[in-house]
Amino acid sequence: MAAATAVSLEQIDWENPEQIGLWQDAWQRFRRNPIAVAGLIFVCLLLLDALVAPLLVSLHLIADPLKQNAANSYAGFSLQHPFGTDYLGRDLLSRVMFGARISLTIGLTVQVIYLLIGGTIGLTAGYSGGRVDNLLMRFVDIWYAFPDLLFLLVVVSIFQPSLFVIFGAIGIIGWVDLARLIRGQVLSLKEKEFVEGARAAGSGPTKIILRHLLPNTLGPIIVSLTFGIPRAIFLEATLSYLGVGIPPPTPSWGIMIQDGNQAIFAYPHQVLVPALALAITMLSFSFIGDGLRDAIDPRMRR
């Protein structure tokens, strides 16, 4: 009979691994990044604006963005029109605020399409491997080779531009990065030895896998989606600027920039206001994306 058997392993609690703290840990790190937080604050304000704008109009706190008043065109800053009016006499401030609704709607919704298409293709390619994987990746490569804006323009030339068409077109073009990413994640998951080990060990391996693997794979996917938002916003704004985007009179920042271009020498603020709104929105999402990336990947050190 063994005397003092020295070795005693700590009881490992398989049901509640510490990995759950991964998200709290990432959030802590994100919080400490002032630029990312600034971006987040701005985006929240933007969201608030997008949700609340129609309410404000009905409460007569801001003007109706569609109401034209030719007599009052190109007005300067005033209490009634804090940003002035455009060439048709429409209030600039409310148009900018409503423009956020378009941008955010497209930016966020398109990610769903990315996830659906990119996710399906990526998962299929990753799981199947072999010929199917090869074929799909060749397809992805060809798709990737063509610049997205140009293809978008081609699509838009064929179908009448409307919100739906633009949604669809942007979605169909941009899923490639996500597909590649998801495929890569699936492939690396297949390789992991502890998947084998967990399978061999039995008892609740799926739970462990889900608890451990999922947080690590979700991270880059979320980052990719976050970066996809400013890209989608940019594409829509560019189309509108070129005149083949959202049809007027819906206020999109792109259209507003184009409209303001006509009188840029006399009234530069017409162009500056929507341009800055667009730039700052895209920047904010990029900052959030950067911050998320740094927060989730512990190896990144400044």
Place this chain on the structure above:
Amino acid sequence: MAVAQGAPRRGALVSFKIPRGRAASLSLYVARRILWLIPVLFFVITITFVLMHFAPGSPWDREGKQLSAAVIRNLNAKYGLNEPFLAQYVRYLVNVAHFDFGLSFQYEDQPVSSLILKSWPPTAVIGLLAFVMIVIFGIGIGVVAALRQNTWVDYAVVGFSTIGASTPAFVLGIILIIIFSVTLYRITGGNFSLPTGGFALDQHLILPVVTLATLPIAFIARLTRASTLEVLRQDYIRTAWAKGLRERLVVTKHVLKNSLIPVVSALGPTFAVLITGSVIVESVFAIPGIGRAFVVAVGSRDYPMILATTILFSVVVALANLVVDLLYTVIDPRVRLG
């Protein structure tokens, strides 16, 4: 009798003994890549053609005043739109092989190829200038930032590349116009300002080139900086110092030779970015190049023109990627040409 190196063995059906030496495998790789261009182009042409052919509505729909039925019939006959789809498709492919891209819908009787020939010089000039700037400045500031990490130079570069990479080109272009055209005009009492548009080989080039180059410079700078920082941490750099090499030698032959490899790789997709960018920049600055011609064609549904420019863009992008990939195999000896 000894069998010559590379000759098929007697009796073997088809046996290609890969000749020794990287040069030989390199040429095989090149040949394979060039051949791969064909299915890609085919795919692009087919998809675009199909989409155009099955698009809802007819290319003759006009806002407001509709054309008469007789006119439409004539137009359809003239452009061969009455033929079955397959016939049109095959005819188009044959024509393309002869560089005949058909007649423009918009400017009737004008062959598309002449339209393209007329409008590509401004695009090429601005694009090339921008590319040179990207290579010089993008790589340059990236390297400097990495070598002087955590100094004000580094912070400036990182700040610039973050903002530059996230600002859309047309926003930047417009802001530059406001600063350098509008404000400068006001400040100097109408004496000096940069032109807001038009193409000429003088200061008209400044704003468009800067606008076009900024976003890629930001990307390349960021990539170069990250890659150089990564290489600086490697053991073989320590070995180089331990050998007593001079700083310049360490930086060029050891640091840069390694850190620029992914950067060269990234220059291929940069071409695609330049093409996209030129579409935008030409619209902002009213430059009569292919980009703007493309946008106009899209607006007026000039399908032959759209088709032709799409093919042109694909070829340029594919060629650029090919050149870059080939360059990559030359500069990185670890790459297998398999």
Place this chain on the structure above:
Amino acid sequence: MAAPLLRVEDLRTQFFTSRGIVHAVDGISFNVARGETVGIVGESGSGKTMTAFSILRLVPDPGRIVSGRIMFKDQDVVQMNDDDVREFRGNDVAMIFQDPMTSLNPVTRVGTQIDEAMTAHERFSKKEAEGRVVPLLQKVRIPEAAQRAKDYPHQFSGGMRQRAMIAMGLSNEPELLIADEPTTALDVTVQAQIIQLLKQLNREVGAAIILITHNMALVASLCQRIIVMYAGRIVEEGPVEQIFDSPQHPYTWSLLRSVPRVDVARIERLVSIKGLPPDLVRLPPGCKFHPRCRFKVEKCEREEPPLEQVAPDQMARCWVMMRNVPQEQREETKAGEVSHQAATELKQAGSG
């Protein structure tokens, strides 16, 4: 007696981090004679690698040599200006590193990298340097040297890469070669070959060698003298046979007992050293080894012992000294510690 080639005097190298000051090298003094082979032994964090880096002035940020002298012949390396240091590196003293996979530039041919080591200094003309590359590769026993010189590092095996590094190190005929864990990243059989090679080169070329390692067996094969380091200090030094025969410091003694030995007559139990390496920012008071030492006395916790001579040529830093420890105390294992032997016995008893 000839003047020593290398004289390190009270060297201190520290790292200034956000956590505090890391005392990597804390007052080291030792000499290396011409053609001598010395082994510096210790665990990770003992300061042995930083000592080597200090000699070549390669200490990375945020580290700095804070005080002390490193006399190479009659020059103080610590005080040298940048140009002199550059001339000194790879020329008078050369260093080879632990992982040959990552220590060679992957995109440059091996021959070029060796040639470059020579052309960086004025010793050989361009033509002479070029001509020396293949013979150098042959000297380190690389087959088909002429062909191999044109290859890239990824085409070499691990052992061959390390040989190439040795060739690179010896290319300027340095008087001192520092080898930092040269075999740790290699297979066991290849390890032996590399050590043999170093031994031959020491005889043929006459370069002194400092071998830095945690592996006592390698030291036994190659070195004449051994220096044992712990927590940035020397805790014992002396001729190899003497130290192996009668180590005086408990740490040295434990190191020797943790490796199975075929040369010792009586069968001893393998012993593990309990505890973890010290935190170099917050070192314990007194003797730095005392938290892990099983032979300590009360004084060890208060006062740090000085390095004392315990035999001709042998120095140790200990209040107790192993020769004063009775045999029974040496064999005893406290409850809670498991030795390999004991564990095996227990298992057998349990299943029997």
